[in-house]
Amino acid sequence: MHSISEGLIKAFSLIGSFDADLLKIIFLTLEVSGVALLIATALGLPLGALVGLRKFPLQRVAISLMNTFMGLPPVVVGLFLYLILSRSGPLGFMGLLYTPLAMILAQTILALPIIASLSHSAIVNVDPIIRQASITLGATPVQVTLNIMKEARYGIMSGIIAGLGRVMAEVGAVLIVGGNIAGYTRVMTTTIALETDKGNFELAIALGIILLVLSLAINMFLHLVQRKGALQPIR
Amino acid sequence: MKLNVSDINKSYNGKAVLQDCSVSFEKGAVYALMGPNGSGKSTFLRICALLETPDKGSVEYLSGDSIVRNDIGLRRRITLVLPGVGVFNTTVHKNVVYGLKIRGLSKEEIRRRADSALEFAGLLHKKDHNALTLSTGEGQRLGIARAMVIEPEILFLDEPTVSTDQENTAIIEGIILDMKKKGMSTVIITTHDPAQAERLTDRVLIMRDGKIIEQKSP
Incomplete structure (x- = not known):
């Protein structure tokens, strides 16, 4: 109990003093997660739209795979990437292991199925009459697709925010491929794991509080997005 | 632009919905398609509006004596207002434009046409409202305004007043009558109401069991 209260007091003082190490860890976390989210969105959104709007063989298999990969265990992704990126692996020559790029790659793999699957879900749930109305108003196939995606925007945004939540809170994969190197690949979650192991609770608690605040902000934003998208079409 | 429909047939899951339907629609006239539920009116309209293809037969648009090619250019000269309208989850104004x-x-042309259509449909005061918050009748008016702004040569209206109250029905009928007066568009509507057909149209087609059984003046 004593260590918790002491840890909390020191944690708040760390946050209040804008500690340089703390800020560096926060900025690297945001950078890695932000870039991973951008890449996962750039790939996942068209993938979700393609699977949702085009008919092709094995479509059901593709949907099942997307849904299954949503629950990918991060440590398995970390292990898989480690084997590929390690010196003896097929991409070992690139020297990516224990770099922020490897962490971005891991987080992209984790966020991609979430964004693709939730975007797919949002797109297939758009009332078919929207597609027909767009066609009757003279839209080209591309304009029809864009209009459907626009209608699905709140669901798509929910998917992107869920992806952000996943990568921000992730520890297993980035620890394995990032190596938790101080000042280079150390992010909030890996620092919390390390400092807790060392019994250094103040930094762990400070980062934990910041992570919780960020998570709360993401969830509040998600809630707002979902509420805004809750209007039902005229029947 | 004239529309020629020749011997079209359509089946769903082996059930014939349209059988050998043939008719010509002349430029600038207003037509009503009447018939009981399930007689094939909506399917006929959707095929004419190029939203579906017939299993057999042809739908040809003629400009003078030459057939207009079925491409995006033709589809932008005609439009269909669906029974559920399909309003987009955005403002009334953005729907119309x-x-x-x-x-x-x-931009100037868009503003001019949108304001005029919204005023005509009695929705100018609601232009910044989300379209999903409109009543059914207002939604139907929005659908017509959204179609009117593109100044189609042929406008198809599938049951435009089926679930609207008297006030909205009167407004919608007013819009159709005005289009008839201007004679710029051919208007083809489906309706169950003989009195409405009489008020609005130049010609009535009666459908039953997927066939056009009668063509007459209202």
């Missing part, structure tokens, strides 16, 4: 924006019209 959608068809104009995808045609790449100038």
